[in-house]
Amino acid sequence: MQFLYWFIGAMVLGAVEIFTLDLTFAMLAGGAIAGGVVALLGGPWWLAMFVAIGVSALLLFGLRPFLLRSLRLKGEAEPQTNAKALVGRAARTIDSVSESGGRVKLNGEVWSARTEEDAPSIPEGTEVRVVRIEGATAIVEPESEA
Secondary structure, three states: HHHHHHHHHHHHHHHHHHHHHOHHHHHHHHHHHHHHHHOOOOOOHHHHHHHHHHHHHHHHHHHHHHHEEEOOOOOOOOOOHHHHHHOOOEEOOOEEEEOEOOOOEEEEEEEEEOOOOOOOOOOOOOEEEEEEEEEEEEEEEEEHOO
């Protein structure tokens, strides 16, 4: 009867993996299945636990890195999301932007913006490029400098 707990645990871990998609819980589920097989064959609980931990560790540190590399296309950089995805994008100033502040229209949203230190002010309506994001402020430079 102990093997049922192992297999139920594996199913729960598999369900959690569906929501995380990082292959960690799938590797733990593989260890739980291995522990369940030991329990099904009549092994003591401590042996099932040892096998589950060992198989989970092997899968996590041996198979998971290989699978993660295989899932990404060769030569393709990891996709940028959130603020990192905005670096390099074009924007338009809606106020004059200086090193002390200003506002730009970036990706359909209004962002607070500023220039690099010692850079000249950028007049309203100028096309700019985002150099980096610091908190909720876009650091920009005129398009012609980019």
